[in-house]
């Protein structure tokens with residue numbers, strides 16, 4: 209696998225270029241990390257030059273096209289990104305080979321938040337695939353630190369080795385898993401509050417199964433089921449579920465999917481068709497999740513919230529859901545959905561109170577199985 213590393217500082221003693229050289233040093237034989245040293249030679253971008261590309265711009269584009277992923281480390285200048293990295297990205301805006309490219313962003317110092325946020329926004333606007341799990345802030349001071357000092361810091365070595373593993377995994381999975389790693393309107397995994405909560409849950413853990421379990425337990429235990437607790441408002445978007453600390457099962461599954469995706473773990477939505485009060489009819493949909501864990505494949509989890517008679521858990525490969533299928537009319541609906549079903553969105557966005565949602569729970573048309 210090939211990673212092209214771009215650094216947005218031209219300083220000889222740049223921390224950002226030192227970080228990328230450290231990543232190159234730590235890379236296993238299966239990963240080639242190449243540092244592009246020509247960003248300072250790029251002329252200022254001018255669309256008029258598209259027809260006669262300067263040699264260095266051509267070289268940048270060729271190397272971007274040949275890379276499986278990009279790794280960018282760039283400092284903050286006056287609460288913005290540096291001209292060096294912005295100019296380089298401007299040369300890639302009109303370049304087809306950049307679209308969908310997996311990109312990880314390393315922020316060397318915690319105080320440089322403005323540039324980090326801006327850089328991510330620019331990359332997303334340019335249709336890059338941001339590898340959230342590998343895009344981290346390093347706990348470094350903004351002073352002259354070289355490669356040797358970085359290699360002598362166990363925490364930095366561990367973080368940068370983790371970045372390599374996560375980039376490698378993202379590149380391997382992205383073609384099939386992209387829909388299950390993407391941020392969207394309702395599973396807004398790139399919302400700053402989701403990114404922050406996901407990072408908090410992953411802090412101190414490198415094992416993906418442990419991180420997935422922490423995300424599951426957080427949503428199951430800390431986010432209150434709206435009907436169990438009779439809590440308004442009705443939430444649907446993952447970030448709203450997080451900020452209001454409540455949601456129906458469907459909404460809680462949106463939050464869990466978002467937290468997992470923000471940690472680079474593929475996650476989808478599953479549905480069951482269950483009776484509402486034990487005796488059919490009526491029926492309603494019940495929302496839960498499936499998470500992709502490398503040793504097991506897709507594994508279903510249900511974070512709706514435990515209560516007497518409901519004891520869902522995370523214990524792969526054993527499935528421990530909230531509701532077993534009790535009769536022949538109930539069913540596990542097939543499929544792992546990347547996005548919520550339209551009937552679920554309708555129920556959660558067209559009703560104002562938890563009581564109204566309860567009396568209009570979503571269901572499928574049982575005859576033709578449509579929603």
Ligand SMILES: Cc1cc2nc3c(=O)[nH]c(=O)nc-3n(C[C@H](O)[C@H](O)[C@H](O)COP(=O)(O)O)c2cc1C
Pocket residue numbers: 217218219221222223224225282283284285286287288319320321350351
């Ligand atoms: C012109 C200039 C502007 C800077 N503005 C900021 C800033 O707004 N916020 C910040 O955290 N650091 C700022 N810094 C500090 C740099 O981010 C810091 O020195 C960093 O180490 C530079 O990256 P480098 O070592 O890769 O060159 C600025 C430095 C320079 C030279």
